[in-house]
Amino acid sequence: AQSVTQPDIHITVSEGASLELRCNYSYGATPYLFWYVQSPGQGLQLLLKYFSGDTLVQGIKGFEAEFKRSQSSFNLRKPSVHWSDAAEYFCAVGPKEYGNKLVFGAGTILRVKS
Amino acid sequence: DTAVSQTPKYLVTQMGNDKSIKCEQNLGHDTMYWYKQDSKKFLKIMFSYNNKELIINETVPNRFSPKSPDKAHLNLHINSLELGDSAVYFCASSQDPGGLTDTQYFGPGTRLTVL
Numbered sequence: 001a002q003s004v005t006q007p008d009i010h011i012t013v014s015e016g017a018s019l020e021l022r023c024n025y026s027y028g029a030t031p032y033l034f035w036y037v038q039s040p041g042q043g044l045q046l047l048l049k050y051f052s053g054d055t056l057v058q059g060i061k062g063f064e065a066e067f068k069r070s071q072s073s074f075n076l077r078k079p080s081v082h083w084s085d086a087a088e089y090f091c092a093v094g095p096k097e098y099g100n101k102l103v104f105g106a107g108t109i110l111r112v113k114s
Numbered sequence: 115d116t117a118v119s120q121t122p123k124y125l126v127t128q129m130g131n132d133k134s135i136k137c138e139q140n141l142g143h144d145t146m147y148w149y150k151q152d153s154k155k156f157l158k159i160m161f162s163y164n165n166k167e168l169i170i171n172e173t174v175p176n177r178f179s180p181k182s183p184d185k186a187h188l189n190l191h192i193n194s195l196e197l198g199d200s201a202v203y204f205c206a207s208s209q210d211p212g213g214l215t216d217t218q219y220f221g222p223g224t225r226l227t228v229l
Contacts, residue, residue: 036220043221043223046219049217101162
């Protein structure tokens with residue numbers, strides 16, 4: 001079945017440590033790929049997106065993500081986490097054959113400990 | 115200035131009632147969306163409108179009816195509310211109607227609780 005998987009429901013990292021959030025998708029063609037962040041009580045904010053070209057994408061707030069076609073993955077990374085990064089992170093996929101519909105993963109809650 | 119705004123932020127109501135959630139965007143975008151985020155945090159698209167025309171209609175009960183008076187507004191009306199309608203509803207907008215090359219900007223969400 002076509003889907004977006006975020007295997008980690010919760011992740012806890014220490015402030016200053018590096019972070020990697022995983023995202024895998026299963027669609028026939030390479031879709032458009034997105035990462036969104038949702039802070040408590042807030043809407044979703046786009047961190048970064050991948051459409052084509054360079055597979056390492058830079059986003060806002062020091063985040064980056066790497067598209068790996070062979071692994072059908074689009075993992076989000078940050079070299080040094082700040083306490084303000086605590087939030088829920090959603091990977092989203094825009095299957096090209098489905099027009100402008102975004103399909104979201106279940107989200108990963110990031111906790112940052114000091 | 116809020117790009118995508120929703121009202122109300124919280125909505126608590128009884129089963130069987132009819133309620134509306136309003137959404138407005140001041141980005142000049144042509145396409146607007148409604149998403150539902152359930153208790154397990156799954157976000158799923160419900161509707162998409164482009165220039166007041168419905169272009170995506172997922173499998174949503176017909177108790178849900180989007181209404182777009184103009185391209186800056188997409189309101190969601192829900193009839194005969196049920197317990198399972200309790201969720202957070204997000205409005206979004208984008209410029210690109212035919213694909214995903216444009217960013218979708220999300221509103222802050224409306225938390226609907228049906229008692």
